Amino acid sequence: MANVTTDDVLDGLGARLATxxxxxxxxxxxxxxxxxxxxxxxxxxxxxxxxxTLELLLPLATVYGTxxxxxxxxxxxxxxxxxxxxxxxxxxxxxxSRSPGQPAAYKFVFSPARNTPPDELPVHQGxxxxxxLAGRLRVINGDDDLVLRPGEAxxxxxxxxxxxxxxxxxxxxxxxxxxxxxxxxxxxx
Numbered sequence: 001m002a003n004v005t006t007d008d009v010l011d012g013l014g015a016r017l018a019t020x021x022x023x024x025x026x027x028x029x030x031x032x033x034x035x036x037x038x039x040x041x042x043x044x045x046x047x048x049x050x051x052x053t054l055e056l057l058l059p060l061a062t063v064y065g066t067x068x069x070x071x072x073x074x075x076x077x078x079x080x081x082x083x084x085x086x087x088x089x090x091x092x093x094x095x096x097s098r099s100p101g102q103p104a105a106y107k108f109v110f111s112p113a114r115n116t117p118p119d120e121l122p123v124h125q126g127x128x129x130x131x132x133l134a135g136r137l138r139v140i141n142g143d144d145d146l147v148l149r150p151g152e153a154x155x156x157x158x159x160x161x162x163x164x165x166x167x168x169x170x171x172x173x174x175x176x177x178x179x180x181x182x183x184x185x186x187x188x189x
Contacts, residue, residue, distance in 0.1 A: 010052065016073055018046040020064060025092055025109035025171045030134070035059035090114035096175075108164070108174045110135075115168035121161035128156040128178055130164065135172030138165050 021031055021042075032039045037056060044050035052072070061071045085106075086093040090113040096105040117140055130137065131153040139146050142160035147167055156162050166172045 013052055013072055014046045014048040016071075017052075017060065020060075020071070021046070023092075024064060025111055025173070026063075027112070027170060030170055031060075031063065034063045104178050106176045106178065107133075108172075108176060110137075110164070110166050110172045110174070112166050112168055112170055114165040117163040117165060121163050122158075123161050124158050126158045126178060128158055128162075128176055130154055130156065131175045133173040133175060135170050136167045137172045137174055138167050139163075 021028070026034075028039045028042050031037075032042055035042075037059060041050060041056070045052060045056060050056075054068075057068055057071060061068050064071065085095045090111045092109045094107040094109075096107055115138070121140060130139065130148075132148045132150050134150055137148045139148060139154055139156065140161070140163045141154075141156050142162070146154070148154060156164075164174065
């Protein structure tokens with residue numbers, strides 16, 4: 001970008017930061033916990049009431065896994081491999097594995113609104129393995145109804161009625177592997 005001034009970069013930075021946070025499925029409180037920046041400071045950054053500094057932008061870039069130039073808009077995001085493959089009002093799904101085979105790896109970000117399972121839970125062939133990165137994940141699988149915390153994992157038999165969502169307390173980030181019918185994740189000690 002030729003002849004870009006500081007004012008050019010700072011114009012719209014707040015809106016860019018707010019859009020990025022929402023796209024990541026994060027609330028101000030969770031972003032504050034991850035960055036060590038107070039909720040009020042984050043809010044003022046997003047509304048333009050606070051000027052961005054390097055000390056504020058570095059933790060944000062780290063949480064979002066991006067460079068400062070992309071975060072502030074000096075460079076467009078690369079046609080990122082982490083672009084969502086599916087988005088609904090309460091779920092964003094990213095495909096992580098590039099090969100067409102199985103099992104396939106995905107990252108899910110569930111918003112707090114995904115806290116009530118549907119009346120009829122889906123059933124299909126295959127297996128899912130889920131690992132919680134952040135938040136509290138509610139997993140229903142048949143008669144089992146459990147809550148997983150960061151660092152915990154479970155295997156879901158999708159031939160049984162199942163559902164994944166939040167406890168309603170905040171967003172949840174999950175890594176998931178989906179396998180074909182009869183294929184399971186093999187764990188070694």
